[in-house]
Every structure is written in structure tokens, then in C-alpha cells.
Amino acid sequence: MGFSSLGLASGLVQALAGQGYQEPTPVQQAAIPMILSGKDIMAGAQTGTGKTAAFALPILQLLSKNKTSRDESAGEENIPSPGALVLTPTRELAQQVHASFEKYGSGLALDSRLAYGGVSINPQVEAFKAGIDILVATPGRLLDHLAKGSLTLSQLQFLVFDEADRMLDMGFIDDIKRILKRLPEQRQTMLFSATFDAATVGLSKKLLNQPEMIQVDEANTAAAQVEQIVYTVDPERKRELISHVIGSKNWQQVLIFTRSRQSADLLAAEMSKDGVKTQAIHGDKSQGAREKALAEFKSGQTRALVATDVASRGLDIRQLQYVINYELPFNPEDYVHRIGRSGRAGNAGLAISLVSTEEEHLLAEIEAVLGQALPQQWLPGYEPDLTREIKTGKKMTRSGQKRRAKQRAGGGRNRRR
Template identity: 65%
Template sequence: MTFIQLGLNQQLQDNLTALEYEKPTPVQEKAIPLILQGRDVMAGAQTGTGKTGAFALPIIEQLVKAPRADKAVRALVLTPTRELAQQVKKSFKRYSKGTDLFIELAYGGVSLNPQIDALKNGCDVLVATPGRLLDLLFKGTFDLDALQFLVFDEADRMLDMGFIVDIKRILKRVPDSRQTMLFSATFDDAIIDLSKRLLNKPELIEVAQRNATASQIEQIVYNVDEDKKRELTSFMIGSKNWQQVLIFVRTRQGADVLAKEMCKDGVKTAAIHGDKSQGARDKVLEEFKSGKTRALVATDVAARGLDIAQLNYVINYELPYIAEDYIHRIGRTGRAGNAGHAVSLMSIDEEWLLEEIEAIIGDKLPQAWYPGYEPDLTKTSSVKKNSKSAQKRRTRERASGKRQSGSNKHRNRSGGRRR
């Protein structure tokens, strides 16, 4: 299958050739014809499989055929984070080069007024986070009465971040006649319920086993004592000469502490999380992409939307409380068919988290001891005396409280919403 066979116009084909896209990915091959036919689509695909092109290309194809009315927004793409919004806009700009389409961006964390000025006459495509979109709508900057296309990108993450109320408010402002597309790396009951509200007789697209991890990612779990994790992380990066390593932790404070300690180990490391300003986050990311920073410690929310070419290594310094987050984390590597390596460091009290991850992905992950960092077995027996169910309950309570407080924090900072 080629892009020509998918029915894209010559300008789009030329742009794809210039970008060295030789043939569509599986999700593009399945989604593009359906979207061009006007069908609603519910697609499951891991990060890095070309899902942005799967909805951007057919939307552009249809938008160039008709002029835009004054102050109209014709296509709206909702993303959970600022970083992902920036990446999606960049993709739309590259794909639509040579056309007269206007692509605009709206997200929180920066001044509202420049975005109001940019959008006062509408645009062809608006990529936005839910909170900032509502801020602009409440101010009467534009309306969505002429909206033709509505896309929910990484819908599972939007639900995790507590955006369901904002989504309901947005749905009240869009026409029923729109064409809707929902893309998600994972499917659970919440996503299925959301799809019933959003979509009209959708076509279901799954390019891999549901909730599966990318096959080209080599995964390994090292059993290690909690107090040896940092030392092992720095040792692996240094001894193996790894460059551009993305490290996941659960909390913002944990990200800052780990980055500081790894710098002391001689590994130039920075942290990225929601407490940093947008300017600081952009600077940290640019230094990481350029190679000035060797390792980047990130929380799950901050890492969404990061698109780093040739990122080969992801380290789960702490296993995630939410099993689906494992899929999102390691999906940062092994993108676009490239090989990737995902290393998880598991202490004895995280074993149940690994069990839940394996249940989600439907596979057992290989485990090993890293030479020189074998766990202290005298500690193991005492730790395992704790009831497994009690450990789950305490950890889930912490995770639930963290997610709830995090959601409230985002809302309090922005008068109701902000990402």
C-alpha cells in the first residue's frame, strides 16, 4: 500500500516524500480511507506508530477542498498535555506545507491574550488542551458552530488527568453533524464508555493486540533494592555509554531529587514535570534533544507528547501505580519501527505492580539480577511478611490521592482547568 493508493492529493504526497515517508504505517493504512469516507473512527495504537498522520492527513485532504468561513474553526484536535499539543501542531504544519491552511495552537501555562489575538479570525485546524480551549470559548474568542472534525488524541490520558468534565462542556458546544475520531493507546471500560458519548457508529481499528507493547522494544526487569536504584541507574548509563535516556518516576519531588543526585554521579541530568514553567520545560527538553543533557527524569504527565527522534532507552526507575502507564512510558522508545530498550527497576515491594502490568499486556516480562547489584535476600523475607492485599490497598490509596490532588491542583491554578 502507498500514500497514492490511499487517495491523498499531490501536494500531500510531495510533502510526505520530502519527509522521507515511503509508505503508510498500519494504523494510517486502515484509518485514512475510513476518515476520507466520513466515518467516525475509534483507533487503538501505541505511541510512535504514526497515529498523528492517521488523522492529520485525511483531515488536511478534506480541508483544502473547501474555503474557510470567517472566524470559523473547522477542525479541533484535543490533547491532554501542552507538549503533545505542540507536537501535533508541528505535524500538521509539516503535512500541510504548500497549502493555505491556518494551523493554530492553544494551551495553558502561557498568556491567554496572544492566543486570543491569533484566533480572533478563526483557523482551519486548532490543536488545544481542554482547559485552555474552554477559557477561550468562555471569552467568546470564537465558536465551534462550523466544526467539521473533532479528534481526541490520547483519550485514555485525558481521562486519567480528570478532563471528563471539560470534555462534556466542550461537547455541548460542537455540532452533532461533526466527524469524530478517538485515538488511544489503551482501551478500558472508561474509554469504551467515552466512545459511546462521542462517536456515531464508529469503525474500530486495532493494529496490535489490545493494550500490547510495541514488539520492537526489548524489555527487562532488574530486581534491585530500593536504595541501590540510583547507583545502578547511573552505572548503566555510564558503563554502557547510553545517550538520551528517559527515566520515569512517580512524583515531581522524586524527579528533582533523582536528577540532582545523578548529576553528582557525573551523569548530566535534568528533570521535567508540571511544577516547572512552560519556558523551563521547553529549555530542558531542547537541551535533552540536542545532547547537552544526557538523561531526563520525568513524571508520567510531563512525558506525554514528548517526541524525541531515535530515543533508544527508557528506564522505569519506579514502576507506575497505573498499569496502563507502563505502555505509555516505554512507548517513548521504539518509535516508527526503530528498536528500543526499556529497563525497569523493581524493588521487592513493587512486585504486585509488575503483576498488574503483566496482566494488562498479557505477557510475562523477563526478570534478572544485575551483576554487582543483586538484591539483599535477607531483606526479602521480612518485606514479604506484609500482607500483599494490605500493600495494594495502601499503595492504591496513595495513587488515588495523588491523582485527585494533582487534578485539583491543575484546576485551582487555572480557575477550573489548565494543561
């Protein structure tokens, strides 16, 4: 099945072919015809499966058809108003989505604009004046523009929530409610996310009108092409293990996750001392510093990039193969997002998680979400200290006790060498 069979215009199909895209992904096959027919949708699919194109392509086609009539119906105040609004939780994801709109719509007379915080608002205001058909924005900065009067949403026809679950996790619900008050009731709304929890489903009921549900993969499942390995290791030896694995296997592009910004900075500094050039990316970094670190990672100047969950949203590195969880996330759904950074676009990926005694309960929660057990292994030379519980006085969880008993009984034979 080609893109032309989905109802896309020949110009868009030719543009996709010129960029090497011949066959639509499952989420694109399901979503594009529904959006073109005017339906609200709630779509879930793993990262790297083409969610952005699934909404960008039909929106571009529909906007290009009615651009003239929309311009003629603009308000007398002549305040810029987009025809389509895409809300994202992070600046990086906003940049990625905006780039996709510009790439797919390069042959169309449509203006796509960006609005996110951390940078001066004035250049964004000036860009809006030059024309704005599509706006990709973070919630906070969009509200800044609405308050400033630099744009209105009166002409909005299409609303997209990208990574809706992450927006809720990051506490954007109040901002979202404020934005909804500014929207016209007559609009087409799309909600896209890699995972759906109760809060996301609850939000969808307020946003969507008789939506079509699209679930390409079973909710909250890890991408099948990503191999998952769990190493049991003492916390103080995690950094040493990571540097050893990267160095001994000559890995050149590795994305590492921590739970906090402080851990990210410390780990990056210590790994650099080990001879592995590493940088950290998180919310405390300036936009310029984050963009520079990401560019150097993509180009190969930096061998490893340490990121927090918030900063990782929007990282689109198509050939990324290796992801390491230095610390397991408190939110088990974040594990799915993390390992989904590898194995994108059908490529193989490898996700390694380092688990200490104190994190056994977090692993159990992840396994419950995945619906499968992730057998723990020992890496030769980095076996955990089995007497550590006595030394530290920290009692192991029941699930951890069961796992440790199996490892003792097996004499480490279940280890991957």
C-alpha cells in the same frame, strides 16, 4: 502501498515524499481512507506508529477542499471558529500535533493554531484573529477561550481526541462534557489512543456515530521492537544502578520515569552529582523550563531526562533507544505508554524496569495487562538483600515470594550479564 493509493491528493503525497515518507504505516493505511469517506473512527495503535499523520493528512485534505464554503457560512459575529479541533491531554502533545499539521500542510492555505495553559492567553487570542482552520488545544485552555468569547465552535466539522485514555486518567471528563455542549451535532469525530480501557470505550459511545474500529496492535500490548528487562534491586540502590549502567555503557540519551514530581527532581539532582547530566520535566515546571529541558535533551546537552507520566505525553524523540522505569507506575497501562517512548518508527528500543520488593504487586498487574511474564534478573554488584524483608518488617507479596524462590534456586543463573 504508497500514500497515493489511500486517496490523498497529489500535493500532500508530494509533500510527504519531500520529507522522506514513502510508505504508510498500518494505522495510516486503515484510518486515512475511512476518514476521507466521512466515517467516525475509534483507532488504537502503539505510540510511534504514525497516529498523528493518520488523522492530520485526511483532515488537511478535506478542509482545503471546503475552506471557501466554510468561510462564507461563518456567523455574523465574525468570531473565529476552527473547522477542525484536536484535543490533547498535555501541552507537549499539543505542540507535537500542531507541528505535524504545519509540516504536512505547508503547501496548503490553512491556518493551524495552538491553545494551551501555562502561558498568556492574549497572544493566542490575537493569533485566532489572523485565521484559524485547525485548532490543537488542551481542554482547560479551550474552555478559557470559549468563556472569553475569543472563538466559537459553530463551524466545526472535524473533532479528534488524541490520547483519550490519558485525558480521562487526568480527570478531564467534566471539561470534555462542557466542550461537547458547544459542538455542532453534525460533525465527524475520531478517537485515537494507544490503549483502551472501559472508561475510554464508554466515552466513545457518547462521542461517535456508528464508528469503525481500528486496532493495529492487540490492545495494551508493548511494542514488539522494544526489549524489556526487569532488574530486582533494593530501592535505596536504584539511583546508583542507573548511573552505573548509563556510565559503563556510555549511553547518551536516556528517558527515566518516576511516579511523582518530587522523585523526579530528587533523582535528577542526585544523578547530576554522579556525573550524569540530568534534568527533570513535570507539571510543576514552567512551560519555558520544560521546553528548554526537552530541547537540551534532544540536542545531547543533557544525557538523561527524568519525567512523570503526565509530562511524558507528547515527547516525540524518534531515535530514543533507552527508557528506564525508576519506579513502576500505579496504572499498568502507563507502563505500555512509557516503554513506547523508545522503539519508535520501527527502531529498536530497550526498556529497563527497576523493581523492589514493595513493587512486586505492580509488576504483577503490568504482566496481567501485557499477558506475559517479565522474568526478573539480578545485575552483578546490585543483587538485592535477601534478608531485607526481615530487617524492614515488610512482608513480600505471594508473587514476590515465588519469584524470589526461583532466583534463590537458580543461584542467580538467570541473570543477564
